[in-house]
Amino acid sequence: MTTGTHESDHGPRRRDASATREAILNSAIEAFTRxxxxxxGVREVAGGAGVTAMLVNRYFGxxxxxxxxxxDRSFAPRTVVSNDPSELSEQTATRLAxxxxxxxxxxxxFLLMLRSAANPRAAEIMRxxxxxxxxxxxxxxxPGPEAALRGDLLLSLIAGVWLMRKVIATPALTGVDxxxxxxxxxxxxxxxVDAPQDQTTSNS
Amino acid sequence: MTTGTHESDHGPRRRDASATREAILNSAIEAFTRxxxxxxGVREVAGGAGVTAMLVNRYFGxxxxxxxxxxDRSFAPRTVVSNDPSELSEQTATRLAxxxxxxxxxxxxFLLMLRSAANPRAAEIMRxxxxxxxxxxxxxxxPGPEAALRGDLLLSLIAGVWLMRKVIATPALTGVDxxxxxxxxxxxxxxxVDAPQDQTTSNS
DNA sequence: GTCTATAGAAAGATAGAC
DNA sequence: GTCTATCTTTCTATAGAC
Structure with a gap:
């Protein structure tokens, strides 16, 4: 029934919409990353949240x-790239390693991105x-000119190292000190990080 | 039939085992890269070679x-990384861009690798x-020490740029001069490329 | 040497009971 | 709010005809 004084429901384990939604979302982050x-699959995600596959589509469409x-949730906390430009390279290199x-x-x-990049729709969403x-x-x-370009190149470097060290797992990268x-x-x-010398875009 | 003076066979288009195998392999490189x-799927590969899906498994198991x-065939020709260490950075940067x-x-x-990395068996094969x-x-x-590590980091950089510029397609990288x-x-x-200064591995 | 036809599993999504 | 059951499609792989 739509309400009830009885809280000892019989069948399903939970009856809390927001908690269920949260469990599905957390399971999804784990599954998409791995x-x-x-x-x-949606069955995989549902299993990780302790619900059935149908609820995944019910809550997320x-x-x-x-x-x-x-x-969106996985990318929100920036835990790799440092915030302080003066020690950006040191902190980011240490964290990445x-x-x-x-x-x-x-x-x-980054692992979520690397393992989902093959799908065009997923690539759009991640971009x-x-x-x-x-x-x-x-x-x-x-600091300096071309900041957006240099920022994306930093992301490229991080993603590439993550790929070769953790996904492809080359011996030189897995065994390095x-x-x-x-x-x-x-x-x-x-x-x-260092600002490039300002030279014209001529290709001398 | 197993032989015959007649060369005007009726149904199938080709009756040349090695040519068919080659067509399937070329179609596979294209499909796996894209x-x-x-x-x-094997249907996709077969369609690109003008045969049916069954032949793919017949020829390749x-x-x-x-x-x-x-x-193995896609990775064999090295068309990105230069052979000459003296101009390695210049040539490789130019080709990558x-x-x-x-x-x-x-x-x-590199595209084949990036788009296939999510599958564990594929990752092993590519490693x-x-x-x-x-x-x-x-x-x-x-030249110098840690050559294997520096080589794999160069590959990481190349792969990361390929990923962010062509697969994820960030605006700063697609629009750059x-x-x-x-x-x-x-x-x-x-x-x-430059050999690192030899310092002990202390982490001071 | 290549085909049609199909087995068997797994995917995303939905209908309807409780 | 959650379930079971099912629809529909797609996948890899194989059996058997010609």
Missing amino acids: LGYDGA SKEQLFAEAV ARTAPDADNLDP AAIEKHVGQHLAGIL QGTLTRQLQDLMQVL | LGYDGA SKEQLFAEAV ARTAPDADNLDP AAIEKHVGQHLAGIL QGTLTRQLQDLMQVL
């Missing part, structure tokens, strides 16, 4: 809309989320 | 074995192919 957009919400270490837990927005959450932020804290990798990454990132 | 391992052969341009044709091993075709080669031509992008990439790659 398996990618195409690899994670479609797998695509569920993915959009999962991406630590979070792509072989024993690190794998619940990262919008990157623009919204990190692109504009990075362009704002980088943490300090050695951090130093190399910091040297690379510093090139993007 | 749609990724999970996105490309399974989709996974077909993928392994397609990867050109081949990720918005109007460039999209038949590249082996990278080791075989490019990893050891790069480690050989880079070619010369500006090339200069930035060359500055980055030069850091990896």
Whole structure:
């Protein structure tokens, strides 16, 4: 019935709409990060939340809309790129090396992106989320000209390292000493942080 | 029939095993590059070769074995990374900027890798192919210590740029002037080409 | 050497009971 | 608010005809 003084309902485990929705969303972030957009099915997501597949579509309309919400939440906290330009390269290099270490837990927005990039609709959704959450932020804290370009190149570098170290898992990257990798990454990132000399776009 | 003086066969278009196999393999490279391992079906591959899906499994055993052969052939020619260490950063930066341009044709091993990375078996196959075709080669031509690491970081940078510029397609990277992008990439790659100062791995 | 036809599993999404 | 049951499509792979 639509109400009731009895709170000891019989069948289903929960009767709390917002809690169920939240559980599905968290399960979706985990599943999309681990398996990618195409690899994670609605049954998989539902199972992780302790509900049936039907509820996923009931609360989110479609797998695509569920993915959009999962991406938006996954990308919102910026836990890799530093906020302080003066120590951006050092902090970001350290974090990247630590979070792509072989024993690190794998619940990262970059992994979600890498494993979902093959799907064109997923790529569109992620492009919008990157623009919204990190692109504009990075362009704002980088000094000098071409800040948006240099910010996106920093994201490219981070994504590429994540791909080759954690997804492809090449021996040289999985076996490297943490300090050695951090130093190399910091040297690379510093090139993007330092403002380029202003030269005309001639291709001399 | 098993033989025959008649060459005007009725039904099928071709009766040439090696030509059919080759057509399937070429179609597979195109399909896997465009749609990724999970996105490309055997029907898609077969259609591109002008045959039926059944022949794909007949010639290659399974989709996974077909993928392994397609990867091996796609990765074999090194058309991005230069052979000459003295001009490696310049040539590689120029080629990367050109081949990720918005109007460039999209038949590249890096695209195949990016769009297939979500599948664990595909990732394993590609890791082996990278080791075989490019990893050891790069480690050989880079001077100084940690050559294998610096080579894999160069691959990471290339893959990351390919991802953000051609798959995710961020505005700053799709709209950038070619010369500006090339200069930035060359500055980055030069850091990896130059031999690092030998310091102990202390993390001070 | 290639085809049609189909088996068997799994996907996204929906109808209707309680 | 959540379930079971099912529709429809698509996938890989195989059997058997010609």
